[in-house]
Amino acid sequence: MTDSNTPLVELKDISISFGGIKAVDHVSVDLYPGEVVGLLGHNGAGKSTLIKCLSGAYQKDAGEILINGHSADIQNPRDARDYNIETIYQTLALADNLDAASNLFLGRELTTAAGLVDDAAMEAETRKIMGRLNPNFQKFSAPVSALSGGQRQSVAIARAVYFNAKILIMDEPTAALGPQETQMVAELIQELKKQDLGIFLIDHDVHQVKQLCDRAAVMKNGKLVGVVKVDEVSTDDILAMIIAGKKPAHLAA
Amino acid sequence: MTDTTQPPTATDDKSGPIARFIRQTEIDTRLLGMLGALAAIWIGFHVYGAVVNGFGAFLTPRNLWNLSVQTSSIGIMATGMVLVIVTRHIDLSVGSVLGFCAIIMGVMQVNILPGILGLGHPLIWIIAIATGLFFGACIGAFQGFLIAYGKIPAFIVTLGGLLVWRGAAFLVARGETISPVDETFALLGGGPYGAIGGVGSWIVGILGVAAVLGLIVFGRRQRKTFGIAQRPVWADGFLATVGCGAVIGAVLLVNSYPWPRGIVRRYAAAEGIEIPPEGLFISHGFAIPVLILVGVAICMTVLMTRTRFGRYVYAIGGNPEAAELAGINVRFMTVKIFALMGFLTGLSAVVASARLGSATNALGTLDELYVIAAAVIGGTSLAGGVGTIYGAILGALVMQSLQTGMVLIGFDAAIQQVVVGSVLVLAVFLDILYRRNSK
Ligand SMILES: Nc1ncnc2c1ncn2[C@@H]1O[C@H](COP(=O)(O)OP(=O)(O)O)[C@@H](O)[C@H]1O
Ligand SMILES: [Mg+2]
Numbered sequence: 286m287t288d289s290n291t292p293l294v295e296l297k298d299i300s301i302s303f304g305g306i307k308a309v310d311h312v313s314v315d316l317y318p319g320e321v322v323g324l325l326g327h328n329g330a331g332k333s334t335l336i337k338c339l340s341g342a343y344q345k346d347a348g349e350i351l352i353n354g355h356s357a358d359i360q361n362p363r364d365a366r367d368y369n370i371e372t373i374y375q376t377l378a379l380a381d382n383l384d385a386a387s388n389l390f391l392g393r394e395l396t397t398a399a400g401l402v403d404d405a406a407m408e409a410e411t412r413k414i415m416g417r418l419n420p421n422f423q424k425f426s427a428p429v430s431a432l433s434g435g436q437r438q439s440v441a442i443a444r445a446v447y448f449n450a451k452i453l454i455m456d457e458p459t460a461a462l463g464p465q466e467t468q469m470v471a472e473l474i475q476e477l478k479k480q481d482l483g484i485f486l487i488d489h490d491v492h493q494v495k496q497l498c499d500r501a502a503v504m505k506n507g508k509l510v511g512v513v514k515v516d517e518v519s520t521d522d523i524l525a526m527i528i529a530g531k532k533p534a535h536l537a538a
Numbered sequence: 539m540t541d542t543t544q545p546p547t548a549t550d551d552k553s554g555p556i557a558r559f560i561r562q563t564e565i566d567t568r569l570l571g572m573l574g575a576l577a578a579i580w581i582g583f584h585v586y587g588a589v590v591n592g593f594g595a596f597l598t599p600r601n602l603w604n605l606s607v608q609t610s611s612i613g614i615m616a617t618g619m620v621l622v623i624v625t626r627h628i629d630l631s632v633g634s635v636l637g638f639c640a641i642i643m644g645v646m647q648v649n650i651l652p653g654i655l656g657l658g659h660p661l662i663w664i665i666a667i668a669t670g671l672f673f674g675a676c677i678g679a680f681q682g683f684l685i686a687y688g689k690i691p692a693f694i695v696t697l698g699g700l701l702v703w704r705g706a707a708f709l710v711a712r713g714e715t716i717s718p719v720d721e722t723f724a725l726l727g728g729g730p731y732g733a734i735g736g737v738g739s740w741i742v743g744i745l746g747v748a749a750v751l752g753l754i755v756f757g758r759r760q761r762k763t764f765g766i767a768q769r770p771v772w773a774d775g776f777l778a779t780v781g782c783g784a785v786i787g788a789v790l791l792v793n794s795y796p797w798p799r800g801i802v803r804r805y806a807a808a809e810g811i812e813i814p815p816e817g818l819f820i821s822h823g824f825a826i827p828v829l830i831l832v833g834v835a836i837c838m839t840v841l842m843t844r845t846r847f848g849r850y851v852y853a854i855g856g857n858p859e860a861a862e863l864a865g866i867n868v869r870f871m872t873v874k875i876f877a878l879m880g881f882l883t884g885l886s887a888v889v890a891s892a893r894l895g896s897a898t899n900a901l902g903t904l905d906e907l908y909v910i911a912a913a914v915i916g917g918t919s920l921a922g923g924v925g926t927i928y929g930a931i932l933g934a935l936v937m938q939s940l941q942t943g944m945v946l947i948g949f950d951a952a953i954q955q956v957v958v959g960s961v962l963v964l965a966v967f968l969d970i971l972y973r974r975n976s977k
Binding site: 340342361362363366372374376377378379380381382383387391392393394396400401402405406408409 | 765
């Protein structure tokens with residue numbers, strides 16, 4: 286059992302640069318079980334890059350990642366999956382030519398006793414989880430290129446949720462969704478929170494962040510502006526942090 | 539998360555009988571199109587020959603049997619090229635690698651092994667083939683390594699390979715033709731002795747029919763287990779009939795092509811059989827290279843559709859970044875794909891040099907173009923992510939049919955080139971139209 290005082294994830298002093306650009310510059314954030322931490326900032330602030338260091342898509346140049354208090358070596362996405370980290374990427378990371386089930390199980394296919402991929406079993410499982418997440422979803426045999434933006438997003442969400450993640454990273458998960466679907470994602474996040482998952486949520490909607498998150502971390506130009514408890518600040522405070530790149534004076538203490 | 543798709547039944551009444559037939563049998567319309575094109579080519583050449591030359595030579599057991607043998611070498615490589623092109627690469631070196639592997643096998647069985655094992659030793663052909671396949675796979679793996687880990691575009695690596703391996707083939711044998719190949723080895727190229735005869739062909743045919751029926755029954759059971767809608771019984775019955783009919787038809791065809799009289803006479807003399815006055819009818823049956831192609835096709839189809847490896851090939855082609863993020867080791871996959879391509883090229887070298895009865899360093903010249911054309915005509919998209927094994931083999935058959943047909947009706951080489959080149963472009967254009975309309 287993990288002690289609730291030990292963070293599920295600690296990102297310590299993470300830095301990564303591309304060419305001359307410091308995309309993430311000495312950023313530290315942590316995440317506790319059952320907590321949702323929002324990541325906010327302008328486009329290009331380095332939010333996606335930061336979480337990609339955790340999901341194994343990028344290798345950090347410097348810094349340390351601790352999981353349950355132990356130093357974690359995450360070299361690639363396979364390593365991240367071994368730590369039960371699941372990610373919904375901003376780009377969704379779907380293979381357009383494959384159907385929903387093949388995408389959901391990509392890299393973790395169910396196989397028959399003979400070691401062959403078990404498409405029927407995977408489709409059945411996909412029907413089950415989609416029945417929960419998006420009951421109207423019917424296009425199980427079509428390649429995902431034939432799906433609408435919202436449907437594609439729900440496939441990516443299903444993939445992240447299906448494999449019993451302990452740490453969930455959601456990079457703008459509602460970008461392609463309408464208001465009703467966004468509401469369903471909000472409910473899903475509440476439900477996963479109750480199951481003690483830790484969630485990093487990248488979202489542009491400050492109101493949504495205030496509603497769903499426990500804490501919000503604001504980034505600007507690769508640097509961490511600050512981490513605040515959303516209950517202790519107003520949306521204007523958060524907006525000020527995003528725009529000005531520093532904590533408002535009354536919070537700075 | 540709502541979704542506005544109508545249930546599929548809503549459109550049922552509106553579609554015509556043909557559309558409904560195709561949907562319920564779940565036949566790939568592209569497959570139908572290719573079979574239609576093939577039928578048009580075959581009948582076209584036959585009728586042209588009948589009208590212009592007074593003799594339709596195309597639709598004869600002799601020609602179709604030869605066509606099947608000629609298709610084998612390109613067809614084997616085309617199955618590998620599907621994987622290469624699906625993952626957004628290209629392999630321009632296969633023709634040269636084929637020549638190199640053929641020379642290596644020739645040197646092994648003519649110059650090296652007889653000195654060690656003694657002339658005619660039964661292991662010679664086996665060791666020679668193993669060496670050729672090994673070299674093919676290693677060359678492919680090496681080129682794949684340069685592409686995946688060296689980040690050199692496949693076009694450049696294999697363009698270099700096109701020159702390197704052709705030159706290397708020349709250097710190994712100093713440009714000499716190496717012959718004759720081992721007797722058992724020669725059987726793998728076809729010819730009267732390199733075919734399995736009437737009885738053998740019926741055994742293959744029965745296995746084929748059993749496989750068709752088994753697949754359909756298994757499919758129904760799978761769908762039942764997982765509650766997926768069944769095809770109507772008549773549709774499965776139709777597929778079973780067509781499948782079994784095609785297998786039996788092929789057996790009847792290859793069995794109706796007899797050995798030439800001279801060979802029958804020699805065979806009868808050797809075996810001490812008396813030839814009756816009306817002559818002795820000995821069927822060729824399926825040629826061994828064709829059976830090799832069928833074996834390759836089955837293995838490659840299973841690989842591509844039923845294994846993780848195949849799933850990853852398609853995923854990499856669809857979105858390499860997503861494949862990487864899903865934990866697939868894309869670079870190592872690339873090495874394996876090119877190694878497999880090289881292995882199949884080695885196998886193709888066996889068939890090609892066995893058929894020729896010798897190894898020359900020019901063997902396989904221009905094959906890369908026919909192999910790529912076969913894969914592309916067969917529906918493999920150069921944009922990646924899409925392609926089937928059966929399509930590539932049908933593509934190889936279309937290419938070879940055109941070539942053979944033009945030789946039969948007496949077109950010269952220049953016209954053949956013009957036609958084959960035009961057909962390639964036309965086929966890709968039709969494919970683009972097809973994809974646009976099926977969106
Ligand atoms: N693979 C990459 N190569 C080069 N630059 C990159 C790469 N990924 C991100 N960047 C740069 O890093 C910065 C942060 O980008 P990103 O993390 O996507 O921002 P956000 O998600 O906050 O909008 C941007 O300046 C972007 O151009
Ligand atoms: Mg981003």
